[in-house]
Structure formats: C-alpha cells, structure tokens
Amino acid sequence: MAKNLPHSLDAERSVLGAVFLNPALANALTDELRAVDFFDPIHGYIFEAIDALNKEKKAIDYSSVSGKLDQMGKLEEVGGIQTLIELSNYTVALDHLETYIDLVRSFSLKREVIKVTQNIATQGLTTDIETDEYLEEAERLIFELSKKRKAGDFKPLKEVVQAIQEKLTFLQSHKGGITGLTTGFLKLDQYINGLQKEEFIILAARPSVGKSAFAIQLALNAAMKNKDGKAGVAFFSLEMSNEQLVTRMISNMANIENSKLRTGFLTSQEWKQFEAYSERLNRLNIFFDDSASSNLSDIRAKCRKLAQEGKLDLIVIDYLQLIHIDARTQSRQEEVSRISRSLKQLARELSVPVIALSQLSRDVERSSDKRPLLSHLRESGSIEQDADIVMFIHRDEYYEREKSDAGDTEIIVAKNRQGRTGTIHFIFSANYSRFLERSDREE
Structure with missing residues (x-):
C-alpha cells in the first residue's frame, strides 16, 4: 500500500x-x-x-x-x-x-x-x-x-489601495463613530474604536482584581448593544461554570447582589427583577462553554461552527493560560506562545475580535507602584507580540488591603496598534460584578 x-x-x-x-x-x-x-x-x-x-x-x-x-x-x-x-x-x-x-x-x-x-x-x-x-x-x-x-499569492498595490479607499468611505459615512463592536463604555470605545474584526485583545490582571467580571460585562454589552441585540458571543470559561457566569450577568443587570443569588434569599421585588432580566438574557445570543479540558482544537471547531451559522461576532476566553494544546512542547513558555499565535490566527480566520484573559506574573507586586507593564505578562513575551491590544486592570486596594475598597479601578490600555494608549478610570462594584466608567466631572 x-x-x-x-x-x-x-x-x-x-x-x-x-x-x-x-x-x-x-x-x-x-x-x-x-x-x-x-x-x-x-x-x-x-x-x-x-x-x-x-x-x-x-x-x-x-x-x-x-x-x-x-x-x-x-x-x-x-x-x-x-x-x-x-x-x-x-x-x-x-x-x-x-x-x-x-x-x-x-x-x-x-x-x-x-x-x-x-x-x-x-x-x-x-x-x-x-x-x-x-x-x-x-x-x-x-x-x-x-x-x-x-x-x-502577493496582492498588487492597486488592490490594497482600493481596499483602503473602501474603508475610508465607510469611516466617512460613520462620521467618526466607532467602526467595531461597541464595548458599552464610551471612553474605552474612543480609545480602541470598538472591538475590531480580526483583532486579538489581551485583558490581563492579577487574580481577584476583576478580569473575569470585566470580560463578562464586555460580552454582555457586546451582545446587547450591537446588531440590535442580535450579536453572537462565544464565551469559553475554563475556570468558572456556566451557572456562575450567568449568575454574574443577572447580578450585573438586575442589581441583585451576587451573594443573594447564590443563597436564594431574595425579596419579592428582587424576584421580580430576577424574572424580568432573565427574560431579557434569554433573548441574547451568548453561547457558553465551561469545559475545563477545552483545547485549541475544540475552541476552533466550536467557533467555526457558530461562524458558519452566522452567530459569531466576538470570542471571549477566560483564560489563556488554562488552554490545552494537543502537540508536545519543550517548555511552558513555548506552549503559551503557540496558544497566543493560534488565537491571533483564529481572529483573522473567522474575522471576529478575540478577547483572551491572561494572568500577570508576581513581578508586578515587586515593583514600587504595583502598576502592570507589558513585561509582566505571564510566561511568554509572544503574548505582547501577537496582541493588537493589551489592557490591564489595576486597583490600588488590591495591594493596600488596609484601605477601604471604594472600587476605584484603572483600565490601562498599554498597547494599541491602531489607536490611543492611556488610562481610563472606572468604579468596580464587586457585589454586582459591575464596572462603570467615571464621568468627566468625577475625574
């Protein structure tokens, strides 16, 4: 044979x-x-x-x-x-x-x-x-x-110029508005111009700072506020269960504390809110996968299927370091590098933004001001290389435990290939898994 x-x-x-x-x-x-x-x-x-x-x-x-x-x-x-x-x-x-x-x-x-x-x-x-x-x-x-x-084959210059002209015409017709999916946050949209197709976005923080909560809210806002509430979001959670994710979404929308949803001790008014907002959630196109053993091949196959059905506009993965790969690698750094490159390729292949959460190394805690830098991305420099946008979540209260937690939070846009970098100020309410941008007057 x-x-x-x-x-x-x-x-x-x-x-x-x-x-x-x-x-x-x-x-x-x-x-x-x-x-x-x-x-x-x-x-x-x-x-x-x-x-x-x-x-x-x-x-x-x-x-x-x-x-x-x-x-x-x-x-x-x-x-x-x-x-x-x-x-x-x-x-x-x-x-x-x-x-x-x-x-x-x-x-x-x-x-x-x-x-x-x-x-x-x-x-x-x-x-x-x-x-x-x-x-x-x-x-x-x-x-x-x-x-x-x-x-x-190579593309001739003429074709590339034509593509740029078409893009400029589209931008002009939008009169400076965002051209990607709205994040639901005005200033963040101004910085990154929305969640753009083919972009690989890293959201990084130390554990328990709120990166999962922020990712959940981005997914929720993307599904609710784009395509008349019909945008499709694939959410892969390798750490939390589907029920935990949706509980946080309900808490965020219905203004019911997470702890009450976990214990079931709701007032009659809160039950009404729960039922009303559950109904709203039912209409959204958010698809969850909480398989702790998910590998790159599984993620790619499931996303490809959603894309073929016309139900995919955003992919969120919580979090990058928990993804498995099928191939053998010589080191953990090489493994994370391959995962990072594959997620970037997935964004380009399916023409959707991919948001991947990532941990920061302990080195950030040794720095004088505890503010995260690109060099603090854990286990691989290729994450910084592959990402189009890198955002950090920083909270002083995380490092100064004796202070009362007022929820003051910074979203630091540390890398942005196509736009601005800088810091946006938020308030994070842990009880409701909710982030709110500070108004200009508050700042």
Missing part, C-alpha cells in the same frame, strides 16, 4: 541535490518543506541534516551534511557520502527548484489527506462514537489539513 501512495522520488532528489549545487538555496528549501514531506525516509534524514546546518549558520556541502548525518546516527542508513554526491545528478536546472518543491509538498499533502480520511473512516467503523462528536472531529482534521496548503 505504501508504495502506491502519491510521491515523486525524482522531485525529492532534485530539491535536495539543488542545495549541494547552490547552498544559498537552503533557506528556500527549509522555509517551505519539512522532513515529513519526503516520502523516502532517507531523503527526510538528509533534509533534517541540511535544516540543522542551516539553522546553525554552518556551511552546507557533502562533507558537512555527511558529518551531521553521522552525528544523527543515520549516515550508514543513508548510504554514506556517495548518496549525497549522486543527488546532484538528479537536479536538471536550479531555476526549476520551486516546481520541485511544489511537487514534494503537493504529494505530501495528498498522502496526509489519504491518511486522515482513512483514520476518519476507521474511527466511524470501529468505535462507538456519537454522530455529532464524529462530525466535529472529522471537520477538525480536514481543517488542519486545509491550513497546510500553499499561502496565497
């Missing part, structure tokens, strides 16, 4: 032989291919050796590649330096390298499609799996393959 799988040994020999004829082509080769793209395992080993030397910025020739293969314990299996010399004979013209690379990658993708579809068929035939779960897993696997197709 393996011999019948799509492949071209001549194309594989040609791309490898080209590097020995012109070592400067190593970058093009290693940028576009992986060792697993080669059908012949011997060719895969040779590619790994070339890739390793290229990353080490060392010379690439017959001697250095054979030396690297010897270090890998694969030189004898490959057939020695003679095999490397023979590869050059298969390269007809260096000008055709891109064609050979495309062939190798194309056949590799076909083999992956065959493998995945066979696995899907086997799973359906041999396991007792629910239909919905089976379809979701099949969709996820096929989607992962589709991402491996070659990236699109």
Whole structure:
C-alpha cells in the first residue's frame, strides 16, 4: 500500500541535490518543506541534516551534511557520502527548484489527506462514537489539513489601495463613530474604536482584581448593544461554570447582589427583577462553554461552527493560560506562545475580535507602584507580540488591603496598534460584578 501512495522520488532528489549545487538555496528549501514531506525516509534524514546546518549558520556541502548525518546516527542508513554526491545528478536546472518543491509538498499533502480520511473512516467503523462528536472531529482534521496548503499569492498595490479607499468611505459615512463592536463604555470605545474584526485583545490582571467580571460585562454589552441585540458571543470559561457566569450577568443587570443569588434569599421585588432580566438574557445570543479540558482544537471547531451559522461576532476566553494544546512542547513558555499565535490566527480566520484573559506574573507586586507593564505578562513575551491590544486592570486596594475598597479601578490600555494608549478610570462594584466608567466631572 505504501508504495502506491502519491510521491515523486525524482522531485525529492532534485530539491535536495539543488542545495549541494547552490547552498544559498537552503533557506528556500527549509522555509517551505519539512522532513515529513519526503516520502523516502532517507531523503527526510538528509533534509533534517541540511535544516540543522542551516539553522546553525554552518556551511552546507557533502562533507558537512555527511558529518551531521553521522552525528544523527543515520549516515550508514543513508548510504554514506556517495548518496549525497549522486543527488546532484538528479537536479536538471536550479531555476526549476520551486516546481520541485511544489511537487514534494503537493504529494505530501495528498498522502496526509489519504491518511486522515482513512483514520476518519476507521474511527466511524470501529468505535462507538456519537454522530455529532464524529462530525466535529472529522471537520477538525480536514481543517488542519486545509491550513497546510500553499499561502496565497502577493496582492498588487492597486488592490490594497482600493481596499483602503473602501474603508475610508465607510469611516466617512460613520462620521467618526466607532467602526467595531461597541464595548458599552464610551471612553474605552474612543480609545480602541470598538472591538475590531480580526483583532486579538489581551485583558490581563492579577487574580481577584476583576478580569473575569470585566470580560463578562464586555460580552454582555457586546451582545446587547450591537446588531440590535442580535450579536453572537462565544464565551469559553475554563475556570468558572456556566451557572456562575450567568449568575454574574443577572447580578450585573438586575442589581441583585451576587451573594443573594447564590443563597436564594431574595425579596419579592428582587424576584421580580430576577424574572424580568432573565427574560431579557434569554433573548441574547451568548453561547457558553465551561469545559475545563477545552483545547485549541475544540475552541476552533466550536467557533467555526457558530461562524458558519452566522452567530459569531466576538470570542471571549477566560483564560489563556488554562488552554490545552494537543502537540508536545519543550517548555511552558513555548506552549503559551503557540496558544497566543493560534488565537491571533483564529481572529483573522473567522474575522471576529478575540478577547483572551491572561494572568500577570508576581513581578508586578515587586515593583514600587504595583502598576502592570507589558513585561509582566505571564510566561511568554509572544503574548505582547501577537496582541493588537493589551489592557490591564489595576486597583490600588488590591495591594493596600488596609484601605477601604471604594472600587476605584484603572483600565490601562498599554498597547494599541491602531489607536490611543492611556488610562481610563472606572468604579468596580464587586457585589454586582459591575464596572462603570467615571464621568468627566468625577475625574
């Protein structure tokens, strides 16, 4: 069966032989291919050796590649330096390298499609799996393959200018108003121009400062105040249950203390408020997922399904460091970096804003004024890199426990690729999980 799988040994020999004829082509080769793209395992080993030397910025020739293969314990299996010399004979013209690379990658993708579809068929035939779960897993696997197709061509300048003209026309027709989803907070909207499509937004704070409450209110406001109350919000909570989330929403809207909703000791008036605002909540398109074991693939599949149904305008994830990934990583920092990049890609793929909550490191508590900085983002510098907007929640009362908690809170817009940075003053009422912007007069 393996011999019948799509492949071209001549194309594989040609791309490898080209590097020995012109070592400067190593970058093009290693940028576009992986060792697993080669059908012949011997060719895969040779590619790994070339890739390793290229990353080490060392010379690439017959001697250095054979030396690297010897270090890998694969030189004898490959057939020695003679095999490397023979590869050059298969390269007809260096000008055709891109064609050979495309062939190798194309056949590799076909083999992956065959493998995945066979696995899907086997799973359906041999396991007792629910239909919905089976379809979701099949969709996820096929989607992962589709991402491996070659990236699109360059866009000519004319097309980009036309897109900018269309955007400017849209902005002019809105007379300076916000162009994204409104957050429900006037000043915050002025700073970030609303929650923009494709933006990856980080909301970070130390534990118990109120980041979950703020995220809940952003989700609630986005659902209520956009598209005539029909905007769709996907809320992934890896720490709190769905009931806890909705309880906070009801507390926020109905002006009933959280503690009363947890104990059930409501006055007759509060029961009326509870029923009235519960009815209003029922009309909103907010979709919850409180699976503590959610991984990136699950989140992507569920969001993709909502988007296909036209029910997705915002994604909120509470919180980033609790997301699992399927692939093995060498360190926690690398894992968080992959999660961050994937969430940015998700925002671009589905063309919706993604808000991800993040923890701050303890270093913020060692600073003199306890004010968070971008360098305090926990476990990965790539979070700062990937994010379009980074917002911090800061409360002096959190660090000065002897002070009475007046609820004074700062939302610090520390990074904003497309707009202003600065501090917006809020009042946070923990009993009602509610944030209110201070008026200009109060400030």
